[in-house]
């Protein structure tokens with residue numbers, strides 16, 4: 747996010763937070779002493795409005811968060827999460843603070859997260875994504891106490907592919923370009939599919955691409971033709 751305080755203990759990325767909860771068994775605390783801030787009974791917020799943000803905050807609620815917030819800089823209409831997810835999260839008591847962006851994470855003086863300073867937003871003209879751009883409202887800053895903040899503002903491809911793999915074409919967002927029917931890339935013998943081609947999407951799309959790629963790989967290996 748590029749705001750002060752992102753380094754504080756208690757500020758997580760979504761994948762780190764969910765990995766600790768699930769794969770490292772924080773949900774079975776104290777049987778598993780998974781390294782995660784004990785937020786039971788305390789305030790937790792996610793920053794972002796996608797499905798992963800809602801996965802994170804609903805997980806936090808299940809693990810005993812006292813109050814759970816979604817802080818999203820656009821309005822509910824622009825939220826990328828599925829409508830059902832939003833509705834279910836609201837039904838579970840998660841509080842949505844829309845048109846709100848954290849501008850600083852606050853330190854408790856010992857390197858732990860104490861809260862966030864937020865700013866209200868208004869919607870301006872559409873940006874490159876086609877969604878209306880959030881514009882900060884001067885003088886609207888306020889503070890919210892938090893023990894945990896989970897930053898969930900999207901993922902992107904690792905740009906290293908371009909420099910390490912000559913002949914493999916990527917697009918301007920560093921995703922690999924692949925033929926939609928065969929999953930072939932621009933580099934002979936290399937096939938690609940799933941999120942690395944489409945950007946963050948779904949399991950079913952990745953599986954479909956995997957099946958198409960498997961068939962194409964088989965065709966290539968048996969015929970020798972590219």
Ligand SMILES: Cc1cc2nc3c(=O)[nH]c(=O)nc-3n(C[C@H](O)[C@H](O)[C@H](O)COP(=O)(O)OP(=O)(O)OC[C@H]3O[C@@H](n4cnc5c(N)ncnc54)[C@H](O)[C@@H]3O)c2cc1C
Nearest residue numbers: 760761764797798801939940941942946947948949950952
């Ligand atoms: C928190 C979260 C919740 C989600 N919820 C849903 C959901 O409910 N429903 C849904 O359909 N989708 C969901 N998705 C999206 C879904 O997980 C992805 O769309 C899907 O996993 C993409 O599959 P993939 O095979 O393209 O990539 P991945 O599943 O990311 O697999 C890529 C694999 O490549 C490995 N890898 C990376 N670099 C290398 C390397 N250099 N060498 C070897 N291996 C490497 C990685 O470790 C990984 O195992 C969710 C995603 C997240 C993050």
